[in-house]
Each structure stands twice: as C-alpha cells, then as structure tokens.
Amino acid sequence: MKHKEIITQLMSEVSKYMLESEPSRLVISLHQETDGLHLVVLDNILRDAEELQRVEKYLNPVYRPELAEYYGSMAGTDVLGTSRLGLIGWQIKHAEVSRTEEGTKIDMFIGSEKFEPNTKKGRAD
Amino acid sequence: MCDTAKYQQEVPVPNKNDTPLMVLLLFISLGLMLAGFFSTSPAHLFEGFINIQKHHGRLLSDFTVIGGTGAALVNAGLMGLFSLLVIKLAKVSISGPTFAAVFTIIGFSLFGKTILNAVPIVFGVFISAKIARKELKSYLLIALFGTALGPLVSFIMAHSGLPGPFALVAGSLAGIVTGILLPPIAMAMLRLHEGFSLYNVGFACGFLGLFLASILVAFQLDISTAIIWNTVPSPLLMLLVPVISLMLILIGISMDTIKNNVNNFLKIQKLPGRLPTNFMDNASTAASLINAGVLGLLGSLYLWLIGADFNGPTLGGLFTVIGFATFGKHLRNTWPVVAGVITATLLFGKSLTAPVPVLALLFGTTLAPIGGEMGIIPGFIAGFLHLLLVDRTASWHGGLDLYNNGFSGGLVATLMLALSEWIKSNRETK
Numbered sequence: 001m002k003h004k005e006i007i008t009q010l011m012s013e014v015s016k017y018m019l020e021s022e023p024s025r026l027v028i029s030l031h032q033e034t035d036g037l038h039l040v041v042l043d044n045i046l047r048d049a050e051e052l053q054r055v056e057k058y059l060n061p062v063y064r065p066e067l068a069e070y071y072g073s074m075a076g077t078d079v080l081g082t083s084r085l086g087l088i089g090w091q092i093k094h095a096e097v098s099r100t101e102e103g104t105k106i107d108m109f110i111g112s113e114k115f116e117p118n119t120k121k122g123r124a125d
Numbered sequence: 126m127c128d129t130a131k132y133q134q135e136v137p138v139p140n141k142n143d144t145p146l147m148v149l150l151l152f153i154s155l156g157l158m159l160a161g162f163f164s165t166s167p168a169h170l171f172e173g174f175i176n177i178q179k180h181h182g183r184l185l186s187d188f189t190v191i192g193g194t195g196a197a198l199v200n201a202g203l204m205g206l207f208s209l210l211v212i213k214l215a216k217v218s219i220s221g222p223t224f225a226a227v228f229t230i231i232g233f234s235l236f237g238k239t240i241l242n243a244v245p246i247v248f249g250v251f252i253s254a255k256i257a258r259k260e261l262k263s264y265l266l267i268a269l270f271g272t273a274l275g276p277l278v279s280f281i282m283a284h285s286g287l288p289g290p291f292a293l294v295a296g297s298l299a300g301i302v303t304g305i306l307l308p309p310i311a312m313a314m315l316r317l318h319e320g321f322s323l324y325n326v327g328f329a330c331g332f333l334g335l336f337l338a339s340i341l342v343a344f345q346l347d348i349s350t351a352i353i354w355n356t357v358p359s360p361l362l363m364l365l366v367p368v369i370s371l372m373l374i375l376i377g378i379s380m381d382t383i384k385n386n387v388n389n390f391l392k393i394q395k396l397p398g399r400l401p402t403n404f405m406d407n408a409s410t411a412a413s414l415i416n417a418g419v420l421g422l423l424g425s426l427y428l429w430l431i432g433a434d435f436n437g438p439t440l441g442g443l444f445t446v447i448g449f450a451t452f453g454k455h456l457r458n459t460w461p462v463v464a465g466v467i468t469a470t471l472l473f474g475k476s477l478t479a480p481v482p483v484l485a486l487l488f489g490t491t492l493a494p495i496g497g498e499m500g501i502i503p504g505f506i507a508g509f510l511h512l513l514l515v516d517r518t519a520s521w522h523g524g525l526d527l528y529n530n531g532f533s534g535g536l537v538a539t540l541m542l543a544l545s546e547w548i549k550s551n552r553e554t555k
Binding site: 061062064065066067068069070071073074077084 | 222320400
C-alpha cells in the first residue's frame with residue numbers, strides 16, 4: 001500500500017469518527033517532518049475525559065502484525081457502522097488525543113523507525 | 126512514495142506472554158495424536174493415515190470413515206502442530222486470531238486438510254509475502270486459513286490422471302500458485318462485506334475455487350461432489366469436544382479472579398464481533414477461553430439433543446466455533462443466526478440432523494457479527510438465507526473450498542451489508 005493511500009485512509013476513518021458527533025467545524029492539517037508525518041485533526045466538540053482516553057487507547061492498540069496489514073486494509077473504507085479507530089491505530093506510530101478550548105484535537109504521527117515525533121509525552125515508542 | 130512496512134509501527138507486544146496459550150495448543154494437538162494412537166492398532170492406524178493422505182479431501186470427506194477415527198485424530202493433531210510451527214516461524218504471538226486458526230485447522234483436518242495439501246499453499250502465501258515485500262507474519266492468517274483449498278492439491282495429486290511424480294509436482298505447483306493468489310483476493314473480499322463474515326478467507330477461497338473448478342472441468346476432470354459421513358461415530362469422538370471445552374473453562378477460571386472473569390465475560394458479550402475483534406485484547410485471555418468453552422459445550426449439547434452424529438465434519442464445526450469464540454463469536458451475537466438456520470431448516474422440511482443443516486448451524490455462526498452489530502432480526506435473516514444458499518454453493522466450486530460455509534456466509538454478509546447501507550444512507554439523507 002502506498003503512502004498517500006494510508007494518509008487517505010487515516011483521514012477518512014478519523015474524520016468519520018469526528019463527524020459522528022456532528023461538529024460545525026472540522027480541520028485536518030498535515031505536516032511533513034523528517035522521516036515522517038504529523039496529521040492533526042481538530043473539531044469543535046467538547047468530549048469528556050473518559051471519551052478522550054478511550055479514543056487514545058483505540059489509536060494506540062496492542063500491535064498485532066498478523067492483523068495490521070490484512071484487516072488494516074479496511075480502514076477508511078467502511079460505510080456501515082461506527083468508526084473503527086483500532087484499524088488506523090495499527091497504521092500509525094503514535095497518537096495523542098487532547099481537549100482544546102473549543103473542542104477536541106487528535107495528533108497522529110506516521111513514520112519510519114527513524115521518526116522521532118515531537119510529542120507532548122516525549123518519544124512515541 | 127513509501128510502502129506500508131516503512132511507515133507501520135514495529136512495537137513489540139507489551140506484557141503479552143503467549144507461552145501458556147502455546148502450551149495449551151501443543152497439549153491439545155499432542156493429546157489428539159495420543160488419543161488416535163491408543164484408539165486403534167498401529168497397522169490399522171498407518172493404513173488409515175496413508176488413505177487420508179491419498180484421498181482428494183473434497184467436501185464432504187469424513188476422515189473418520191476414510192482412515193478411521195485413530196488416523197483422523199492423528200492427522201488433526203499433526204496439523205495442529207504444523208500450524209503452531211508456522212505461527213512460531215512467522216514470529217507471531219498466540220492470541221484470538223491465531224487461536225482461532227489453530228482450532229479451525231485441527232477441526233478441518235478431520236475432513237479435508239492434510240500436511241501434504243497444506244504445505245504448498247502456506248509456501249505459496251510465503252512467496253506472495255516476498256513478492257509484496259512483506260514478512261510472513263503480515264499474511265499469516267491468510268496462510269493458515271488458506272489451507273481451505275487443500276483439496277485442490279490432493280485432487281490433482283490423486284485424480285489428475287498424471288503419472289505419480291508428475292501428479293505430485295502438478296498438485297504442489299497448483300497449491301503454490303493458489304497461495305500466491307490468495308492475499309490480494311482475501312483483502313479484496315474483506316472490503317465486500319466489511320468484516321461482517323468471520324471466515325473471510327473461506328469467502329476468498331470459494332471465489333477462487335469457482336475459477337479453479339472451471340479449469341479442472343475444462344481438463345475434463347469429474348468434480349461432482351459426494352457425501353462421506355460417519356453415521357456410527359465412536360464414543361471417543363462424542364466426548365472429545367465436551368472434554369476440551371470443560372478444560373478451557375477450568376483454565377480460564379484459574380487464570381483470573383471470579384469478579385474479573387465475570388466482568389470480562391460480560392464485556393465480550395457486548396462486543397459486536399466484527400472482524401477483527403480480538404477478545405483476548407479487548408477483554409481478557411481468561412474470559413475468552415471461558416467463552417470458547419461455553420460455546421463448545423452448548424454446540425455439543427445441541428448436537429446431542431437433536432441426535433446428530435459426532436463425526437469428522439461436525440467435530441470440525443465445533444472446533445471452529447471454539448476457536449472463533451476468541452475472535453468474534455459469543456452467545457449474544459450467534460443465537461440470532463442459529464435461530465435463523467433452525468427456522469429455515471424446519472420451514473423447508475429438512476432434517477435438523479442432515480449434514481447440510483447441522484453444518485450450516487455450526488459454521489453459519491460466521492455471520493455472528495451481523496447479529497452483534499446490525500441486530501437480532503438481521504442476524505436471524507442472515508442465518509435463514511445462509512441455510513438456503515450453502516446447500517448450493519459446494520457444487521459451484523466442486524467442494525474444493527473446505528470453508529464452503531465461509532463462501533456462502535461471505536455472500537450473505539455482502540447482501541445484508543448492501544441492503545443495510547442502502548437503508549441507512551437513504552434514511553440519513555432525508
């Protein structure tokens with residue numbers, strides 16, 4: 001699978017999750033960094049701490065190589081059912097979910113082993 | 126442009142020691158072999174085992190008839206060990222999906238899978254991984270479940286009309302090519318039903334089987350199906366699944382506190398079960414084993430109540446149910462499908478104990494995610510349709526795809542998904 005297809009899948013699946021809460025504003029921002037990418041998705045829905053924790057857990061799942069490639073191909077393509085953030089969790093290096101003044105922010109870092117994203121919690125791995 | 130491998134994380138599985146599960150599966154595989162060795166004389170066992178290896182294995186070939194109970198159990202245990210070896214070589218830890226794969230392979234080695242017909246397919250998937258610049262672990266599940274097309278290999282080896290060594294080479298090559306083709310097909314099929322049928326590789330094998338069967342027919346080979354079904358199974362076969370199920374429940378109970386087990390068991394019942402739902406990660410290993418044992422016991426109880434035969438195919442169904450009870454199936458999402466299969470069976474005047482209905486009931490639980498996510502009525506309808514369709518699909522691929530219920534289930538799930546999406550999208554736009 002090519003890089004741009006992964007990005008499209010990630011944006012599609014995470015947007016699906018954000019849009020389920022019917023925000024009036026949704027911003028997707030993509031930053032190219034050395035050896036990787038930083039994808040930021042923002043909306044104006046205030047979610048409680050429990051929900052944010054749940055989302056962060058889905059986006060940082062136990063890595064299962066036997067599932068990642070095979071079932072990960074479904075990410076961003078589902079039409080029916082709720083969003084399945086676990087599918088994109090396998091495709092990324094690390095994710096952080098936080099509350100902003102106006103809503104929710106999801107930071108996703110996609111990169112090779114050399115990629116050391118500048119996260120709030122330090123190195124991703 | 127970069128490939129996925131470069132961009133995927135390579136984080137080791139944290140705090141997930143799979144040694145107890147590996148030991149458990151080794152114990153079950155070796156236990157089956159020992160049970161086989163002690164249930165018959167060595168000469169009879171050897172002869173039966175050779176008969177199994179030489180048989181085409183197409184649906185529906187009960188190895189407890191073709192080779193005898195002992196040889197069938199040895200074949201099943203051996204295939205369990207083979208699948209564990211492949212998992213180990215792929216450097217993947219045992220969890221829900223691999224547990225499901227091992228149990229499914231053991232079950233289907235009672236009616237179709239052999240070492241001889243499985244190895245070329247696994248090797249073909251390995252080549253496919255190399256072509257795609259992946260490691261085997263990325264395609265491990267496709268390699269393991271892909272052995273459903275094993276009868277293609279055996280059929281060419283035994284019935285192609287080629288001289289011995291040429292038949293062996295031709296059969297092996299057919300298996301390797303099949304293995305190479307499976308990963309892209311399996312991934313494409315997955316997107317058709319979006320994970321609403323658990324036996325996705327069975328769906329892919331059935332699809333590929335349509336083409337393979339057509340090729341065999343073009344060579345004027347007879348691929349008409351027949352049913353070889355053990356109607357007088359031994360007590361050993363009747364006791365096998367209940368004993369293993371009880372063992373799984375006891376192991377699960379001993380692994381965690383009662384409170385945790387109850388909470389996690391209830392948590393499993395609330396999951397939709399849509400692919401890929403690994404109960405061992407989403408709840409706990411202990412509760413997953415209890416869930417597996419409970420479904421195994423209930424399945425056995427059902428067969429006993431209706432008076433069905435505990436033979437190779439039905440045991441295969443029970444083993445598959447047990448395996449997938451760690452990767453998608455539970456009481457809440459399976460009962461609507463089961464109710465649909467039973468209703469269709471009775472409505473159309475079929476016998477509940479006949480081969481097709483009894484296997485459709487056990488394997489039809491591939492549609493459990495429909496009951497779990499779409500609801501009781503769609504689950505019921507899916508089970509109902511499944512019984513009608515699965516009666517016909519085996520002849521389409523000449524019984525080459527052992528996961529015929531996976532093929533039928535994939536078609537039913539695709540239909541249900543299409544209808545659900547249409548209803549949902551039209552309601553949302555109004």
